[in-house]
Amino acid sequence: MSIDYQKLALDYVRSPDQAAPRPAHHPVVVVGAGPVGLAAAIDFAQQGVRVVLLDEDNTLSTGSRAICFAKRTLEIFDRLGCGERMVQKGVGWNTGKVFFRSELVFSFNLLPEAGHHRPAFINLQQYYVEGFLFGRAQELPSLDIRWKNHSLDIRWKNHVVGVIQGPDGVEVTVETPDGEYRLHCDYLVAADGARSAVRKLLGHESKGQTFRDRFLIADVKMAAEFPAERWFWFDPPFHPGQSVLLHRQPDNVWRIDFQLGWDADPVAERQPERVIPRVRALLGADVPFELEWVSIYTFACLRMERFRDGRVLFAGDAAHGVSPFGARGANGGVQDADNLAWKLRLVLDGSAPDALLDTYAAEREFAADENILNSTRSTDFITPKSEASRTFRDAVLQLAKDCAFARRLVNSGRLSVPSTYADSPLNTADADAFAGPMVPGAPSADAPVRVDGRAGWFLQQVGSDFTLVYFGGGGKMPAEHLQAFCALGEGTIPVRTVIVQPSGTKPGRIGGMRVLEEDGLVTQRFDAQPGTAYLLRPDQHVAARWRRFDPDKVRTALARATCNG
Numbered sequence: 001m002s003i004d005y006q007k008l009a010l011d012y013v014r015s016p017d018q019a020a021p022r023p024a025h026h027p028v029v030v031v032g033a034g035p036v037g038l039a040a041a042i043d044f045a046q047q048g049v050r051v052v053l054l055d056e057d058n059t060l061s062t063g064s065r066a067i068c069f070a071k072r073t074l075e076i077f078d079r080l081g082c083g084e085r086m087v088q089k090g091v092g093w094n095t096g097k098v099f100f101r102s103e104l105v106f107s108f109n110l111l112p113e114a115g116h117h118r119p120a121f122i123n124l125q126q127y128y129v130e131g132f133l134f135g136r137a138q139e140l141p142s143l144d145i146r147w148k149n150h151s152l153d154i155r156w157k158n159h160v161v162g163v164i165q166g167p168d169g170v171e172v173t174v175e176t177p178d179g180e181y182r183l184h185c186d187y188l189v190a191a192d193g194a195r196s197a198v199r200k201l202l203g204h205e206s207k208g209q210t211f212r213d214r215f216l217i218a219d220v221k222m223a224a225e226f227p228a229e230r231w232f233w234f235d236p237p238f239h240p241g242q243s244v245l246l247h248r249q250p251d252n253v254w255r256i257d258f259q260l261g262w263d264a265d266p267v268a269e270r271q272p273e274r275v276i277p278r279v280r281a282l283l284g285a286d287v288p289f290e291l292e293w294v295s296i297y298t299f300a301c302l303r304m305e306r307f308r309d310g311r312v313l314f315a316g317d318a319a320h321g322v323s324p325f326g327a328r329g330a331n332g333g334v335q336d337a338d339n340l341a342w343k344l345r346l347v348l349d350g351s352a353p354d355a356l357l358d359t360y361a362a363e364r365e366f367a368a369d370e371n372i373l374n375s376t377r378s379t380d381f382i383t384p385k386s387e388a389s390r391t392f393r394d395a396v397l398q399l400a401k402d403c404a405f406a407r408r409l410v411n412s413g414r415l416s417v418p419s420t421y422a423d424s425p426l427n428t429a430d431a432d433a434f435a436g437p438m439v440p441g442a443p444s445a446d447a448p449v450r451v452d453g454r455a456g457w458f459l460q461q462v463g464s465d466f467t468l469v470y471f472g473g474g475g476k477m478p479a480e481h482l483q484a485f486c487a488l489g490e491g492t493i494p495v496r497t498v499i500v501q502p503s504g505t506k507p508g509r510i511g512g513m514r515v516l517e518e519d520g521l522v523t524q525r526f527d528a529q530p531g532t533a534y535l536l537r538p539d540q541h542v543a544a545r546w547r548r549f550d551p552d553k554v555r556t557a558l559a560r561a562t563c564n565g
Contacts, residue, residue, distance in 0.1 A: 005131035010058045012157040014178055023182040026052045026153075027348050029172055031160050032192035033057075035066065035126065036316030036333035038133035040189055042080050043341035045140050045152040047464050049348060052183065053137075053152065054174060056159035056197075060134070063293035064219050064255050065126040067247060068327035071111070072418040072443055074118040075540070076338045079463050082136040083118070086129065090122030091248050096230040098412050100397040102237050106407050107229075110415060115521045117446050117457040121327065121415070123228075123249045125219075129330075163188065163201045165310050187344060187357075188312045191333070196318035202309055206321060208302025209376065212262040213383045215297055215324075218275050220254045222289035232412040234382075234397055238281035243382050245412075246282075253292055256282065257324075259383065266296040299323040301372045301379070308361040313340060320368035322375035325382060325413030332371050335418060336364050342464065342538035351493050352562040359426055359563065367419035374414045381411035418443045421541060428535075428544035428557040436527040444540045447521035450503065451514070458522050461514060464538050466495045466558060470549055471523060472515075473530025474502045484551035493562055495535070495554070500528070537561060 017024040030041045033055035044051040069077075069086065077083035094111040097104060110120035137152050161180070162173030170188045174181055190198035199205070231246040233239070242259035249255055258278055260269055268274060275294055283289065303320035307313065316333030340360045346352035384390040399406035421427070421441035428440060438445060446459045462469070468488060470481070477499070488495040499515045500522050516522070526534060526545075533549040534542060535557050544557035559565030 003131060005060050005127040006062050008060055008131070010156045012058055012177055013155070014176075015153070015155060017183060018176065018178060018181040020181075023171060023184040025169075025184045026050055027186050028052070028189060028344065029054065029170070029183055029185040029187075030189040030191060031055075031198055032190070032196075032316070032318070033130070033134075033154065033156075034061070034191065034193060034316065035129050035133065035330050036337055037189070037191035038130060038137060039076070039080060039334050040191060040315060040337035040341060041152050041154070042133065042137055042140065043337060043464075044345065045137070046080065047341060047345045049345050051152055052185075053154045054158040054160060054172075055154070055156055058156035060130040061126040063125075063127075063295055064217065064249060064253070066129070066327075066330035067123050067125055067249060067255055068121050068331075068416075069124055069129065070327060070331045070416045070418075071116070071118045071120055073331045073334045074122065075446065075459055076334055078118075078460065079540075080133075080136060081139070082132045085132045085135075086124055087118065087122055089128055089132075089250055090124035091228045091250055092119035092122050093228045093230060093248075094120040095227075096232070096412075096415075098397075098400070098410055099231065099233040099236065100394075100400075101235050103401070105397055105400045105410070108407075115447050117448075117459070121230075123247050123255070125249055125253070126330070128250070160192070160197050160201070163198055163312070165312065170311050186311065186348060189315060189340065189344075190312060190318045191315045191337070192318050194317040194321055196314070198312065199304065199314065199318055202312060204304055204309065206302040206304050206319075208300055208321070208372065210300040210302075211298065211323065211379055211383065213298065214260045214262060214264045214266060214269075215299075216258040216260055216269055216275065216278070217293070217295045217297065218256045218258070218279055218291060219249075219293040220256060220279055220289045221252055221292050222254060222283070222287060223252055224254060224283070224287065226254070234412070235394070239278065243412075244282065260296075264296075270294050270296055297324070299379075301376045303365070303368045303372060306361055307336075307364055307368075308357060313344070313357065313360060315340060315364075319364070320372065322371050323379045325378040326371075326375055326415050327413070328371040328375055328416045331416040332367060335367065338539045339364055346493065346562060352564060356563040359424065363419075363421045363424055366421065366423075370419055371416070378411050378413045382413070426537070426543060426561045426563075428560055430545065432545070432547040434527050434545060434547075436525065438526050438534070438542055438545065440542050440544055442542050444536055444542060445525040447518065447525055449500075449516040449518045449522060451516060456516075458516065458518075459540060461498050461516060462536055462540055466493060466538060466543070466561070467536045468495050468497045468554060469526070469534040469536060470497060470499050471526070471528040471530060471532040472499050472501045472505075474505050475530065481549060484549075488551065488554060491555075491558075493558060493564075495558060535561070
């Protein structure tokens with residue numbers, strides 16, 4: 001049965017905590033049930049951390065809002081158990097096209113090489129993303145016996161109105177239809193959006209640049225022949241002097257963004273009599289369509305100074321905001337959650353010091369700065385602020401059709417890519433010579449493998465724990481290596497081992513370790529040789545790598561990657 005997620009009303013249920021004589025204690029409270037808060041809460045629950053998720057509303061998103069979800073975000077959703085649903089529903093795409101006036105300037109492929117599980121992007125309305133995440137959250141208690149003593153408790157119509165930090169935790173005052181109550185938690189995660197109540201209650205603000213321009217979003221339902229590609233027009237004849245962006249979404253819904261200029265009346269421009277002529281000018285007078293959702297937006301590039309305030313951690317739009325060009329908002333927020341969950345889990349169970357959470361702030365502040373820089377450059381190119389900058393932009397677009405160098409200057413929204421934490425204190429610097437992009441701090445590449453004789457993917461074999469990836473080369477495994485692998489798996493912070501072997505090697509396991517067969521792509525992407533080893537963090541970023549496996553070096557790198565060194 002199909003669910004209309006835009007009309008789904010979720011029940012407010014009175015919690016026993018509301019009648020407790022003293023504030024009930026929970027290890028983690030997450031505020032905000034958007035994509036970032038849901039992803040964070042699911043991640044905590046999957047890692048055995050009891051979590052309460054509070055949201056002031058009882059509905060999911062309406063309208064398309066965030067629609068472009070990047071390959072790295074889909075890999076995170078895979079680890080959370082709902083990536084396949086999103087890919088099956090979404091519209092996958094790798095190709096973008098740029099037009100200047102009435103002419104195609106050039107096209108580009110964001111994923112030109114084969115051997116990747118997920119496309120560069122899918123387009124999927126935010127309400128579907130939230131709906132699939134919520135569905136996954138509802139599945140969690142029955143998936144594994146390990147989770148029977150852990151839960152994800154989602155509370156709708158629970159609005160945070162007070163936050164007080166103490167030496168041993170955070171006290172949260174929550175307003176509900178039945179009145180106020182209080183909770184106590186070890187850590188509070190604020191994922192409550194650009195107008196974050198938690199941020200305001202603690203006296204923080206986001207600072208940056210607000211852009212003086214307005215854009216119209218029109219979600220249009222129609223049967224059209226446009227391919228599943230990203231099309232961007234500069235100064236098209238059907239909308240002269242401005243820009244237009246077109247994306248295909250599921251259910252025959254198309255997202256069209258029209259630049260309007262700062263002087264546009266945001267109330268008048270939402271009216272159907274203004275919107276419909278703009279859409280007809282793009283599509284043609286004879287194409288039937290229906291307006292599904294209309295919105296006017298302005299935007300800013302800004303962030304909080306620090307993403308951590310004691311026991312309160314900020315994520316997603318609560319911590320940083322970008323313009324929509326480049327799909328860096330929701331993708332960056334989900335990657336915040338991915339960075340935070342494993343670190344907070346280790347701190348809560350006493351396996352890592354509190355200082356590990358400072359690296360969440362440092363790494364994701366760096367990522368936010370990277371996203372803001374790229375987003376600001378995109379916006380400046382799309383919306384030139386002077387006649388000189390417009391002249392430069394138009395000259396670049398005219399040259400780009402024939403000159404490759406000019407194409408590198410065209411910026412219709414440099415699209416989201418995950419950050420490489422090259423300067424993270426959690427990295428162990430290379431002592432050996434390597435080529436390729438899998439440097440310490442980089443997100444791990446994916447590639448096809450065979451697992452127990454069946455086709456699979458490399459990233460499906462690594463996940464919420466530290467993973468040692470050992471490239472065996474097909475020869476006999478040294479007994480001392482097997483003993484070392486077992487010892488690493490039994491440590492205070494266990495490290496699981498995955499052995500990569502060439503195709504045709506037997507068995508599916510060696511000494512209890514999973515063996516992956518591959519046709520060379522994993523080896524190529526990791527620039528590996530027989531005996532090469534990589535240590536991957538639980539968020540699948542590289543912590544360290546060595547040409548030759550040495551268990552002492554792995555233990556030293558693990559200590560560094562958890563602030564225990």
